[in-house]
């Protein structure tokens with residue numbers, strides 16, 4: 197069924213208020229040592245429920261505790277007045293103002309729905325919401341002087357999905373629901389009693405309660421198996437600035453639902469089973485309606501049960517609504533209590549659109565006012581006609597009566613006078629002697645008829661006046677009976693109670709805010725501590741890392757420096773090699789004949805195994821070293837082309853020879869000790885000439901450190917003969933750079949390598 201769109205759509209959104217009340221442990225529960233599993237923090241409006249200890253130890257699933265927040269929560273110490281003053285009073289005030297309002301109690305059997313809604317009527321402090329609302333409404337009316345009120349009450353029960361009028365004489369009659377295009381769903385033919393005071397409305401309620409169905413189940417002997425709805429309609433009228441009466445109508449539904457316990461737990465069978473199924477049906481439809489409303493479904497299944505059809509306006513419609521969820525505190529009710537709390541928690545999200553119901557067409561108060569006016573007019577109308585004829589008669593008699601408005605008392609007087617006149621006439625007729633008996637009889641008859649007509653009129657007027665009185669008596673106007681209703685002291689007391697309730701409410705709100713603030717502060721503190729710890733932890737890590745980094749950097753610097761020095765060394769070495777290579781190249785080019793050179797090149801090979809250059813064995817035919825020819829006295833026989841060149845006389849002796857092919861003369865140590873290198877100026881000049889532009893070449897072989905010199909002679913080719921060794925040692929000990937270097941580097945793979953480049 198689509199959601200109501202008439203009045204509801206115009207109101208301001210307002211959530212259904214949901215409060216929870218937990219009853220005290222019953223004596224039975226205390227005696228059997230039940231555990232309390234419910235905890236309530238009224239200031240925080242928080243209720244927690246935890247699994248019974250026995251169940252936790254048996255099968256803990258991790259969801260052992262649940263916490264919910266509601267608009268108000270009441271624990272086992274809460275008083276009836278607390279619930280009324282803090283929760284119900286504002287809603288009842290709104291109903292008096294012309295809003296629709298609903299308060300319904302929902303919960304497991306025996307958890308205090310009836311106690312909360314009705315309470316114990318004989319004790320004022322134990323009165324529930326329904327009787328307290330009676331007192332409230334009539335008190336409020338008594339103190340409102342500007343408005344006229346009409347209060348009526350109805351009482352019905354939904355039992356096995358059929359509606360029974362609890363105030364009807366015929367308790368077997370079942371009522372039907374009817375859909376009103378504008379006003380929504382209403383119960384056809386439902387009795388409603390106008391009540392003028394608290395006693396009358398209490399009487400209505402007592403009558404209904406006597407008719408209410410109750411039955412015993414395993415769960416609770418007196419558990420109610422029906423849904424009971426007590427309806428109070430408060431109509432009020434006020435004359436506006438336009439002189440017109442404006443009417444407002446507020447409807448209050450006070451609903452005591454049947455127990456919500458599950459079928460299996462009640463152990464019902466037969467009729468009881470059918471009852472329970474139907475109770476469950478309307479409650480489960482109620483649950484579906486709540487879910488559909490909360491989820492914003494386009495289809496809300498109001499029509500699926502009588503209860504939800506009747507409460508349609510209260511759930512998602514034009515009404516202010518309060519749900520009171522009741523629970524028991526004991527462990528064995530854990531599952532049911534949790535279900536109730538979840539149900540209630542969902543209901544918090546239902547949005548209603550309450551608005552004041554102004555000038556509805558079917559207001560009973562308006563009908564009353566119109567009927568009273570009509571009757572008064574009727575009474576006046578008759579008098580008016582007579583007043584006119586009397587005025588005419590009086591004018592004939594010379595009297596002038598301008599007053600058109602008649603006083604009903606005048607009319608009474610007039611009729612009385614007429615009666616007296618007729619009586620007088622009757623007496624004179626009876627005493628008349630000049631008429632015969634027939635004429636006398638006829639005259640008396642006429643008089644009697646006139647008398648009866650006057651009496652009928654008097655009677656009709658009395659009836660009309662009584663009706664007006666009756667109707668007017670139903671309309672209550674505040675102020676008039678204030679002294680009879682309440683004493684001033686009561687009023688002061690009531691106001692103080694209201695102020696206290698208001699102050700308490702504000703106090704609770706402040707406490708709530710403080711608690712929230714404290715919680716927030718603690719959370720922030722906790723967060724701050726966590727962050728501080730984290731910062732400290734990170735700082736320590738950072739310090740450790742930076743120490744590590746410093747170490748790495750020191751190592752890196754060391755490595756770089758080491759590499760740098762190694763590189764410099766290598767570069768120096770390279771430069772040295774280049775220099776030597778150049779020098780050797782020079783020597784080769786200048787001192788080794790071309791053909792010898794080529795032969796030498798042919799013999800050069802790289803020994804992969806030893807990673808060095810070596811000279812191949814001399815082939816006997818071609819490479820065998822030529823024996824030095826016998827020297828001529830003072831001169832040598834030139835046998836190379838080169839030796840013909842005699843440009844430098846000092847070295848002519850050598851120039852005629854291929855120094856590589858020559859077997860060395862082992863010099864006899866016949867001379868003095870060697871005294872340092874003396875390069876012949878001509879050779880020096882030749883070298884300098886050749887080295888032009890080669891600035892970096894160091895000609896003094898002594899500049900090479902001894903260590904390096906040692907390294908350089910590390911490999912001497914195997915094909916070297918003893919003479920070579922001798923030669924080597926001779927030249928190595930010599931300061932003559934040319935000769936030492938020549939041997940050293942010719943035999944070293946590295947030198948040759950460099951030379952090859």
Ligand SMILES: Nc1ncnc2c1ncn2[C@@H]1O[C@H](COP(=O)(O)OP(=O)(O)OP(=O)(O)O)[C@@H](O)[C@H]1O
Pocket residue numbers: 218219220272303304305306307308309310311312416418419420421453454455456522
């Ligand atoms: N807040 C309370 N303080 C003291 N006693 C309570 C309270 N609530 C309930 N009780 C007691 O618990 C018992 C069961 O309460 P009640 O009959 O109201 O339950 P219920 O929910 O209306 O049950 P049912 O579903 O059968 O109508 C009663 O004896 C009642 O007096």
